[in-house]
Amino acid sequence: KCPFTGNVAIRGRILKGVVCSTKMERTITFRRDYLHYIKKYRRFEKRHTKISAHASPCFKINEGDIVTVGQCRPLSKTVKFNVLSVAPGSAMGKKAFTMF
Numbered sequence: 001k002c003p004f005t006g007n008v009a010i011r012g013r014i015l016k017g018v019v020c021s022t023k024m025e026r027t028i029t030f031r032r033d034y035l036h037y038i039k040k041y042r043r044f045e046k047r048h049t050k051i052s053a054h055a056s057p058c059f060k061i062n063e064g065d066i067v068t069v070g071q072c073r074p075l076s077k078t079v080k081f082n083v084l085s086v087a088p089g090s091a092m093g094k095k096a097f098t099m100f
Contacts, residue, residue: 001026001075002056003082010082012071018089019065020050027079028055030067033097046097053081064089 003010017030029052035044053069055061066089069081 001054001082002058003070003072003084004056004058008072008075008082010070010072010084014068014070014084015051015081016066016068017051019061019063019067022055022061022063024052026055026057028053028061028067028083030069048097051081052078053083054079055083059083059086061086062089 001008015032017032019028020031021029029050031048031050033046033048036047037044051069053067054075061067061083066087067083068085068087070084071080072082074080075082
């Protein structure tokens with residue numbers, strides 16, 4: 001299931017987010033923050049979504065790190081993304097709204 005040594009092709013979306021949970025085996029949950037435009041009020045509102053991604057054993061990932069993930073075929077019921085790179089996180093909490 002690793003995109004570097006396995007036969008999983010990365011195609012589709014490339015996303016960035018902050019790691020929320022590393023409690024699962026070889027799977028992480030990351031939080032993606034974005035702005036949604038409300039036409040009636042001509043303003044943006046903050047929104048977020050949590051997405052599960054497969055983490056290859058070659059990555060050492062901690063909560064709060066910033067990950068780049070790529071879309072692949074469905075690996076399980078909820079996992080459709082694969083971790084491509086990891087950057088050390090900031091001192092902010094994992095629920096803080098951060099735009100990239």
